[in-house]
Amino acid sequence: MIYLDYQATTPLAPEARDAMLQWLDGPDGTGFGNPHSPHRMGRMAAAAVDLARDRVAALFPPNGKVIFTSGATEAINLAMRGCPGNGAISVSAIEHAAVLDTAHAIGKCHELNVAADGQCNAKQDIPANTRLVAVMQVNNEIGVIQPTVEFHRKAKEAGALYLCDAVQAFGKMPLAGADMIAVSAHKLHGPKGIGALWVRNGIELDPQQTGGGQEANLRSGTLSPALCAGFGAAAKVAAERMDEDAAHVEALWNRARELFADWELNGSAEARWHGNLNIRKAGLDVARLMSDCRDVMFSAGSACASGSGRPSHVLQAIGLDAAQAKSSIRLGFGRYTAISDLETAAEKVKIAASQQG
Structure with a gap:
């Protein structure tokens, strides 16, 4: 099989796997301790969590803290629901469902329009009485980089906080300035089941998950040292290989x-x-194409909404009609994609598409 769905998830880095194994049981059977326990095994596990936090924090801007979560969706909910104030929330029309659905559930939601090139229109005004602006850094469906600097400035001018979903940018490029940033480990070759919310110093959020308050009294629950260690190792490798990975992705893109x-x-x-290629061909039956190319793993739009039967809200937001949106596919590639695999996959996809007549 050839994997071309890097926006949905990425292969686990060997370094992350090795880091995790030590904290599942450990070479001497003492690696399973609770990191919140005061005894030696607990302190050993806590030290692993602290190291992981430092490694993840190194990819964020300075002057903030990293709160481990179960993933970006939980991080986004903590940021949006825990944000102080009673004002409105302004979100771009192409945000991930974790942002859009949460904004609509909270209420007082205003959607910011998007241009045909996929960028949120930075010339539009932020409505009065806005308490939070949410514009992602890189769109998960079409890969377009958003004008985050402008929206961070607009949020400040409106007296609002700025939340950035940086899931698709984390470990691939420097992160945008923001008040809060949500990320997920499995999008940078880390394990599934863990993410983080970066919170700028001085911002006070209301906890949305109560209990032991293990994560700075903002998020309760026992942390997994194995997941944290895997996340930390993946972040460390991403920092070390960022330029190398970007150059490889550029070659794949071309x-x-x-x-x-x-x-x-x-x-x-x-x-x-350039690790995201979202393309369309008039009249293409994507469901049939995926069935005919079962050994090529790619996406029909966003993996997070697959099976819904609805056209992509992102593609519709940039002006595509339902037929155009439904004739689109997304190919995602990265660190472990060989150009030869890309060429083989492309040949299979193009042959199958041509046979549709």
Whole structure:
């Protein structure tokens, strides 16, 4: 099988796997301790968590704290529901469902419009009485990089906090300035089941999960040293390989554009993370294409909404009609993708598409 769905999840880095194994039981059977216990095994586990936190924090801006969560969705909910005030929430129309659905559930939600190139329009005003602005750094469906600097400034001018969903940017590029940043480990070759919310110093959130208050009294529950260690190791490798990984992705992008030169690109080609190729072909039956290419792992839009039967809200937001959105596919590639695998996959996809007539 050839894996081309890096926006959905990424392969676990060997370094992350090795780091995790030590804290599942350990070479001498003492690695399973509770990191919140005061005895020696607990202190050993706590030290592993502290090291992981430092490694993850190194990818964030300075002057903030890292709160471990079960993933980006929990981090986003903590930020949005725990944000002080009673004002409105402004979110871009192409946010991940974790942001959009939470904003609508909270109420007083205002959607910011998006241009045809996939960038949220930075010229629009933030409504009065806004308490939180949420604009992601890199869109998960089309890979377009958003004007986060402008929206951070607009949020400040409006007296609002700024939340950035940086799931697709984390470990791949420097993170945008923000008041809060949500990330997930499994999008940078770490394990599933753990993420983080970075909170700028001085911001007070209301806890949304009560109990022991293990994470700075903001998030309760026993931390998994194994998951934390895997996350930390993945973050360390990402920091060390950021330029190398970006160069490899650029080579893959250039080859992919050659291979699919006759397909239409969705979203900007320039203001984009080049590990995301979202393309369309008129009349394409994507469900049939995926069935015919079962050994090529790619996505029909966003993996988080697959099976819903609804056209992508992101593709509709940039002006595509339902037929165009439903004839689009997303190919995602990265660190462990070989150009030869990309070429083989492209040949299979193009042959299957041509057979649809």
